[in-house]
Amino acid sequence: MPPSDLAARIEACLARQPAARRICVGFSGGLDSMVLLHLLAGLTPRLGLALSALHVHHGLSPRADAWADFAASFTASLGVPCRIARVQVDRAGGGVEAGARTARYAEFAHCDADALLLAHHRDDQAETVLFNAARGAGLAGLAAMPESRLLRPGLTLLRPLLDTSRAELAAYAADHQLSWVEDESNTDPVYDRNYLRLAGMPALRARFPALDAGLARVARHAAEAEALLAELGRVDVATCLNRLGGFELATAATLGELRARHALRSWLRQLGAQPDERAFDALLHQAKADTLSWSWRDLTLRGYRRALYVVPPHGVSGGTVVLGFEQAQAHWVPEWGGTLTWRRGAGVREEVLAGATLELRPRRGGERMRVVAGGPSRALKQLCQEAGVPPWQRIATPLLYLEGVLVAWLGIAMNADLAGDDGWWPHWQIGSPPLDAAGPLARQSG
Known part of the structure; x- marks a missing residue:
């Protein structure tokens, strides 16, 4: 393959991320990352990009220090700044491979760049599809590695070589007389991935010469199907959530059994939870009982009036938080353990919100608010009972104030004196921050 073809693939991948101007390569020093970094070093002057590298030192091999020195x-020699990140690998739980990957990706997420590029290629993709299939993975597993995904707000992970074979990379390295390091653990068949790479894949390739291309095609088809299901899930979750952020089981039931299950899984995924089959089936079995209490890692759900609600982790309210209004933007508020999103529709008038200083405050008791234009003010306690707010959610849902005036009890009631048909409704969701949420809204007052 002409070198320009490889460079063109990388340039095309970067062109799909026009906001990514600071590029970092996850650089192990192996063949794949060596070629990727060498290609990018030639591209970045013309493209006007700032290029850097990140080498993760796992400390698992006696040669780890030598690899870091090589990196x-x-x-x-290329004039590319490189950061050497030393990590501690937790061998408990999933084993050394899983622990190393967790440590590596945690370091990737702290990368000071707009995009982190990894050198996974088509052979890796084929191996991943087969490995996941052997473990009984669903569509997401068969979709294997995406070309791009969000690591955190402001940082995108890119894999520009997914359509490139390892043989093509080796040919490029030979043409440019590149040398690289070899990780001796890659030849140890005790690891499942290595066994598949060393024994399984060669045997299958001998029988099916187009194996890698075929499995890469499976990954693309699965990714398309998964994307369609994800879109359906977002629509169905929006249908099933009540204004308190609870998942309404009766509404889900109208979708049919399969879509209801998928909607519930999609909601859990939005909350940062992907329970295994046994835990999910346990949730389904208990779901209709108002006495339900279900947990998966850091997430706890409880049932109340035929709906499922997230239980705040500490069961206490946060303090006063000062913030600004940013329309249609999800904001994670760590002091309260929830996310605030403004949705267009009947809500606070935009001219009221523009440039205003807002505060989230805990309930103190005795607060009142007019919720019907021209009507009397009413006690929040009474509004809470009428709205069917679960007891544990009452102390975990902040009050929203504007210049000292009570605007809304988030998701529960709104001040009619400040509301309009074409305004912004503040939606509050307890739980983990979504990946696209902005970071802490503001400072904690007092």
């Missing part, structure tokens, strides 16, 4: 030396 520093090679990147310096």
Whole structure:
């Protein structure tokens, strides 16, 4: 393959991310990342990009220090700044491979760049599809590795070589007389991935010469199907959520059994939870009981009046938080353990919100608010009972104030004196922050 073809693939991938101007390569020093970094070093001057590298030192091999030295030396020869990140690998639970990956990706997420590029190629993709299939994975597992995904707000992970074979990378390295490091653990068949790579894939390729291309095609088809299901899930979750953020089981039942299950899974995924089959089936079995109490890692759900609600982790309210209004933007508020999103529709008038200083405050008792234009003010306690707010959610839902005036009890009631048909409704969701949420809204007052 002409070198320009490889460079063109990388340039095309970057063109799909026009906001990514600061590029970092996850650089192990192996063949794949060596080629990727070398290609990018040639591209970035013309494209006007700022290029850097990140080498993760796992400390698992006696040669780890030598690999770090090699990474520093090679990147310096290209004039590319390189950060060596030493990590501690937790061997408990999923084992060394899983622990190393967790430590590596945690370091990737702290990368100071707009995009982090990894050198996974088509052979890796095929291997991943087969490995996941052997473990009984669903569509998401068969979709394997996406070309791009969000690591955190402001940082996108890119894999520009997914349509490139390892043989093509090796040919490029030979043409440019590149040397690289070899991780001796990659030849140890005790690890499942290595066994598949060393024994399974060669045997299958001998029988099916187009194996890698075929499995890569499976990944693309699965990714398309998964994307369609994800879109359906977002629509169905929006249908099933009540204004308190609870998942209405009766509404879900009208979708039919399969869509109801998928909607519930999609909601859990939005909350940052992907329970295994046994835990999910346990939730389904208990779901209709108002006595339900179900937990998965850091997430706890409880049933109340035929709906499922997230239980705040500490069961206490946060303090006063000062914030600004940013329309249609999800904002994670760590002091309260929830996310605030403004949705267009009947809500606070935009001219009231523009440039205003807002505060989230805990209930103190005795608060009142007019919720019907021209009507009397009413006690929040009474409004809470009428709205069917679960007891544990009452102390975990903040009050929203504007210049000292009570605007809304988030998701429960709104001040009619400040409301309009074409305004902004503040939606509050307890639980983990979504990936696209902005970071802490503001400072905590007092």
